[in-house]
Amino acid sequence: KACPGVMHIIARRAAAGFASPVLLRALCTSRPTGSRRLCTMADFSPEQVVFDKPKVELHVHLDGAIRVQTILDVAKRRGIPLKANTVEELTQIIIVDKPGTLTKFLGKFAEYMHVVAGDREAIKRIAYEFVEDKAKEGVIYVEVRYSPHFLANTEVDPIPWNQKEGDVSPDEVVHLVNEGLSEGERAFNIKARSILCCMRHMPSWSMDVVKLCKKYRKEGVVAIDLAGDESLNCEAYPDHKNAYEEAVLCEIHRTVHAGEVGPASVVKEAVDVLKAERVGHGYNTLEDQDLYKRLLAQDMHFEVCPISSKLTGACDPDFTKHPVITFRKDKANYSLNTDDPLIFNSNLHLDYNTAHKYMGFTEEEFKRLNIKSAESCFLPEKEKKELLQRLYEAYGMIQSTAF
Numbered sequence: 525k526a527c528p529g530v531m532h533i534i535a536r537r538a539a540a541g542f543a544s545p546v547l548l549r550a551l552c553t554s555r556p557t558g559s560r561r562l563c564t565m566a567d568f569s570p571e572q573v574v575f576d577k578p579k580v581e582l583h584v585h586l587d588g589a590i591r592v593q594t595i596l597d598v599a600k601r602r603g604i605p606l607k608a609n610t611v612e613e614l615t616q617i618i619i620v621d622k623p624g625t626l627t628k629f630l631g632k633f634a635e636y637m638h639v640v641a642g643d644r645e646a647i648k649r650i651a652y653e654f655v656e657d658k659a660k661e662g663v664i665y666v667e668v669r670y671s672p673h674f675l676a677n678t679e680v681d682p683i684p685w686n687q688k689e690g691d692v693s694p695d696e697v698v699h700l701v702n703e704g705l706s707e708g709e710r711a712f713n714i715k716a717r718s719i720l721c722c723m724r725h726m727p728s729w730s731m732d733v734v735k736l737c738k739k740y741r742k743e744g745v746v747a748i749d750l751a752g753d754e755s756l757n758c759e760a761y762p763d764h765k766n767a768y769e770e771a772v773l774c775e776i777h778r779t780v781h782a783g784e785v786g787p788a789s790v791v792k793e794a795v796d797v798l799k800a801e802r803v804g805h806g807y808n809t810l811e812d813q814d815l816y817k818r819l820l821a822q823d824m825h826f827e828v829c830p831i832s833s834k835l836t837g838a839c840d841p842d843f844t845k846h847p848v849i850t851f852r853k854d855k856a857n858y859s860l861n862t863d864d865p866l867i868f869n870s871n872l873h874l875d876y877n878t879a880h881k882y883m884g885f886t887e888e889e890f891k892r893l894n895i896k897s898a899e900s901c902f903l904p905e906k907e908k909k910e911l912l913q914r915l916y917e918a919y920g921m922i923q924s925t926a927f
């Protein structure tokens with residue numbers, strides 16, 4: 525472990541107000557073996573982690589969770605020039621370190637997606653490494669999402685990230701991610717499933733996405749999502765609606781990014797029209813109390829991402845005013861998630877530590893929300909029961925089968 529001497533400062537500062545990642549990096553940079561090594565927040569020591577028990581994560585983007593070193597390695601192998609040559613420099617370019625807008629945040633993907641897109645080895649590698657990173661955070665079940673089209677360079681119109689046409693289709697992307705995830709599952713002994721994203725600004729891709737969900741449902745794809753910029757186009761296009769209708773018909777699970785920066789009406793559309801079973805973020809549901817009460821009554825799951833919600837400008841930067849405090853008070857069904865740890869220079873411990881430090885979350889609430897997350901995951905019933913049993917055991921709440 526590098527940087528032990530500064531870890532207490534980092535953890536304290538990180539918990540104490542989301543200290544500037546620039547500062548964190550300055551503190552973290554050491555030369556343990558002669559070379560500069562970035563000490564990430566994943567290096568929390570056990571005593572700095574407020575909830576060091578098995579966890580479930582339901583809302584994290586694969587393309588927002590890539591290791592910076594991997595982007596550098598792949599760029600070097602492929603001869604792709606980057607604006608930076610070291611982890612520290614590239615991190616500086618990619619991360620968002622103060623509250624901005626969702627649109628600005630989404631622009632960060634263009635800094636690096638062209639490096640991994642269209643490259644078979646890179647796509648499989650990011651999936652495998654993702655599982656390793658989650659296992660290190662104590663996650664025992666994760667649902668990771670991505671847009672197959674964003675990682676392809678053929679059979680996608682337009683070809684994203686200014687790539688030249690190649691031979692990696694969205695279909696092959698899904699196959700490669702599945703392979704990386706399942707190799708990661710075997711190596712790191714956790715369970716990983718995937719969710720395929722439609723993009724709000726690309727309705728013409730959505731039918732493809734639902735077809736890929738169907739084709740790969742036995743290879744780990746569990747649901748469909750609708751992601752992207754809610755602030756640019758609020759109402760879902762007919763193509764998205766058609767894709768979600770098809771998902772309902774084929775019994776493909778559904779989640780939708782809604783009410784993150786968009787109004788409560790987007791949440792209403794997500795549940796009433798797109799038949800979402802979970803809501804991505806959903807903070808602005810609170811603007812419509814009737815809707816909120818209805819969703820509470822039906823135990824709708826909200827995929828909450830605290831650090832993300834501050835840095836995308838979705839929520840007030842003062843965590844003591846965060847909507848998840850209301851969710852907790854009302855015993856709502858929600859999870860805590862990282863969303864895009866690469867871009868937020870964060871990890872799941874930081875989200876939990878923040879909830880503890882600024883919102884008064886207790887161990888009991890962390891256990892409750894993880895159990896609700898497991899209940900709301902998209903695994904088949906039998907596997908869901910097994911996951912719940914593992915949590916009950918780890919939390920010392922063994923459900924007796926005797927009568």
Ligand SMILES: O=c1[nH]cnc2c1ncn2[C@H]1C[C@H](O)[C@@H](CO)O1
Binds near residue numbers: 587674721752781863
């Ligand atoms: O927080 C988010 N809100 C909306 N869209 C998002 C967010 N994080 C990532 N995305 C987009 C950008 C990714 O390329 C895409 C698929 O993972 O989903």
